[in-house]
Amino acid sequence: MTTTPESPPSTPSGADQRRNEIVASAARLFDEFGYGNTSMQQIAIAAQMAKPTLYHYFSAKDAILFQVHEEFIDILIRQFRGRALRSTGLRDRLVGAMTDILTLMDTHRGHVRVFFEHHRELPAEQQRLIRAKRDEYEAMLVGVLEDGRARGELILDQPRLTALGIFGMCNWAYQWxxxxxxxxxxEIAERFGSVVLDGLSPRGD
Amino acid sequence: MTTTPESPPSTPSGADQRRNEIVASAARLFDEFGYGNTSMQQIAIAAQMAKPTLYHYFSAKDAILFQVHEEFIDILIRQFRGRALRSTGLRDRLVGAMTDILTLMDTHRGHVRVFFEHHRELPAEQQRLIRAKRDEYEAMLVGVLEDGRARGELILDQPRLTALGIFGMCNWAYQWxxxxxxxxxxEIAERFGSVVLDGLSPRGD
DNA sequence: GAAAGAATCGACCGCCTGGTCGGTTGGTTG
DNA sequence: CAACCAACCGACCAGGCGGTCGATTCTTTC
Incomplete structure (x- = not known):
């Protein structure tokens, strides 16, 4: 409190800043080459330091992997909760969550690919942690669907399966x-949202 | 013609049979550990042979990867064409394709994961080949949607985006x-099909 | 039974990887 | 100035990888 200068323009918090730079560089490389095909050497160069220095900030390669996972899912959970507080309508909450996911394909490409393709490579303990948060997020979307059904605004008999379908439409976008x-x-979220809500068949037969 | 014994009960074609065993073993391992985390040594053991023998059947590791890709997409294209010949209705063709994909999650788990997660690791030339077939398959589904629109049976203004959404719902299932x-x-295909066609909102307001 | 080719493999190689070690720098404290 | 500690790195290591080599066995053909 007394000694640390509170966020001067260039160095917000020193070491934490540096950690973030490393994760950002790593995520960019993971997006391009995949986790397994990216070496600590490459990450070090991208973050402009020597390889051993990397180990000053992260105990192992999979610690970086974990950080990427956590950042990704934390963003989604935070945004979902924020929207819930503003208590918008059903459609907004649904399409909003879809927009959140699709927006990350723009802003956090590497995070997305890592989260979807490399979660099996996390150490067991951290894998459980991430899975728990992912399940929590999934449960929140299922909750939205169940709410809608309870209010008679949605017709569906398998909320979880439906949620998995909706996630699929959005998550899959990282491929294309x-x-x-x-x-x-x-715009994509809006389109997908209207497919899911209104369907493709003409209304009124 | 004269010499080769035509498929006696146990050895349909000798060497080809052995190749298939290798690919099947490899796909199983790729499903469990991922392509990059599976060694030629492991594949050899799973196929009950020594590592150098593997190179008698495949010139390199990525030749196995390619074979897995090709088998996967060839199955889908063949099944789609078969259904088209039987010229069933729009809903059948759509839900049928979705069923094809979801069925492969049962019968070809390793192929699925490889096709979705490791296509970037194919040598450039083979990557182009696989991409071409994938695009062909995509175009076939887009064609179904455009047909439906032309006949007034579907309402949509972006066939490709819609197709990508439908693929997403189905393809993503390999994750869960x-x-x-x-x-x-x-059953899953049927549910997803009715979401896409009828939507979740109550009909007639 | 000789020749040929398919099928097999033990031993080996160069390379790259994640990770470590021991030591240097440089700013901050008393 | 002395002590401290975060930040940094050149050099190194064991281990595993994809792939090769040379030689051997088995099977088929004439």
Whole structure:
């Protein structure tokens, strides 16, 4: 409190800042080459330091992997909760969550791929931790669907399966989404949302 | 013609049979550990041979990877075409394709994961080949949607985006589908199909 | 039974990886 | 100035990897 200068313009917190730089560099490389095909050497170079220095900030390669996972799921949970507090309607909450996910394909490409493809490579303990948060997030979306059903605004008999379908539409986008594409994340979410809510068949037969 | 014994009960074609055993073993390991974390040594043991013998059947590790990719996409294309010949209705063709994909999660788990997660690791030339087939398959589903629109049976203004959403729902299942689960692939496809076609909102307001 | 080729493998190689060690620098405290 | 500690790194290591080599066995063909 007395000694540390509280966030001067360039160095918000020193070491933490440096850790973030490492994770950001690593995520970028993971996105391009995959976790297994990215070496600590590459990460070190990308973060502009020597390899041993990396081990001053992270105890092992999988500690970086864990950090990426946690950042990703924490963002989603935080955003979902924020929207819930603002207590918007059902459609907003649903399409909002879809927008959150799709937006991360723009802002956190590496995080996304890592979270979806490399969670099995986390050490057992940390894998449990991440899985717990992921399940928590899943439960929140299932909750939205159940709410909608209880209010008669949605018709569905298997909330979890439906939620998995919705997640699928959005999460899968990491396989094809491009920043240069014609559609922005929010537009895609809107389209997908209307498919899920209104369906493709003409209304009124 | 004269010499080769045509498929006696145990050895359909000798060397080809052995190749298939290798690919099947490899796919099983890829499913469990991922491509990069599976060594040629492990594959050899699983296929009950020594490592150098593997190189009698495949020129390199990525040749096995390619074989897995090709088998997967060839199955899907063949099944889609088969259904098209039987010229069933729109819903059958759509839900049918979805069933095809979900069924592979049961019968070809390793192929699925490899196809979705490791296509970037194929040598450039083979990657192009697989991508071409994948695009072909995608185009076939887009075609179904466009047909439906032309006949007034579907309402949509972005066939490709919609197709990507549908693929997402199904493909993503490789992340959560379990053989021990309560629902069979065909049932899941039916549910997802009705979400996409009818939507979740009550009809007629 | 000789020749040929398919199928097999023990031993080996160069390379790269995650991670360690021991030591240096440089700013902050008393 | 002395002590301290965070930050940093050149050099090194054991281990595992994909892949090769040379030689051996088995099977088929004439």
């Amino acid at each position: 989404y491009s920043r240069d594409g014609a559609l922005a994340p929010a | 589908y379990s053989r021990d689960g309560a629902l069979a692939p065909a």
